[in-house]
Amino acid sequence: MPRKTYHVYTLMEDDLRRQIVAGLLPESKPIWSESVLMAKYGIGRNAVRAAIGNLEAEGLLKRVHGSGTYVVPRFQRKHPRSGRRKSKTILYLSFPPFSEKTFQLNTETYFQNLTFLLRQDGYDFQMAHVGLDGQAPEILRQGKVDGILFEGEVPKAFYERHIRPYPCAGIDFIDPEFHCSWIESGKFAAGESAVKYLVRQGHRRIAFLTDECRTWPAMEFLKGYRSAMLESGLEIRPEWEICWMRQATDGELDNESPLMPRDFLDYLKPVFASSGRPTAIICFDNWRAVSTAEALNRLGLKIPDDVSIIGNYTREKHQNSDKYHFTCFHIRMKESYLEGCRLLLEQIRSPHVVHEKTIRLNPVFTPGLTMKNMQPKERKTR
Missing domain, CATH: 1.10.10.10 (Winged helix-like DNA-binding domain superfamily/Winged helix DNA-binding domain)
Structure with a gap:
């Protein structure tokens, strides 16, 4: 460069x-x-x-x-006469609570197809992480972008100053005060669908677990859980919402290793070591499901005979599938970014049309081995 x-x-x-x-x-x-x-x-x-x-x-x-x-x-405004800027550029911006390391891992995982498709359409695809200092990347300060795709908790002042002037679309973290299009990747729907699936399998005592309780995705997941519990006529018990905030460094969530499950025993023991415990637990994702399964095993509970687990995953192949084969829902993040860029290109091609819209992607169910059917078996009649 x-x-x-x-x-x-x-x-x-x-x-x-x-x-x-x-x-x-x-x-x-x-x-x-x-x-x-x-x-x-x-x-x-x-x-x-x-x-x-x-x-x-x-x-x-x-x-x-x-x-x-x-x-x-x-x-x-017309195109530049000087020829100083010939290429068209779409910029992806990542914000906290994601860290720089998480941003780097996500770019490797999610954006390969997107980069190729944009280049086929004549666009360069640039990526940058904006930390807590709120420092905009140089390409944005210079105004050399044609559209912005952003994800994370964006300060309103940053949005007004650096993002709003361009065609833009946000991934999750929806703020109705931002005048832009949004892609909702399906966190609410995943929480809602998980409860409804468990109810169909005969479960009535259902818990929920996340260690990122103050982040937008986890809050949406929890809202979906609560909505489906109420709709199904089930009791929402505060102690069954096992929610806390994991460690962060300077306001950004620390990166995680899927090879090193964390110790959730202290969080799960008060709920699952008592009588009348939940028969199922919904985990924010499969990474939390691994740590949950390890802790429940230490309590002498078998999966799924004693407790069923539902997780969710965002990559096309979920982690730890060889060990647990989680029953889960697939949050379609790759498609979320593709859909976001599709909205950006619509705005760029038709600048006089108001393009503010929200598109929600539904999660895809993935069967696994961590689910027990609690419905009473029908007696055979002669």
């Missing part, structure tokens, strides 16, 4: 570009005069004119003789 060449006017040029793209400069009034810009950025008149010339060549500014320099209205 070629390195950026810096000139004395680069800071001014990048700053004005960002403000124009973000809609922070009015389109009906002239921007600052050359003298004001010289004093503001500490550069000479020729440098100011060079920066304005570059932005004019990009179709962002227009100089009117005797009147000043104006921001070109968004719908009148």
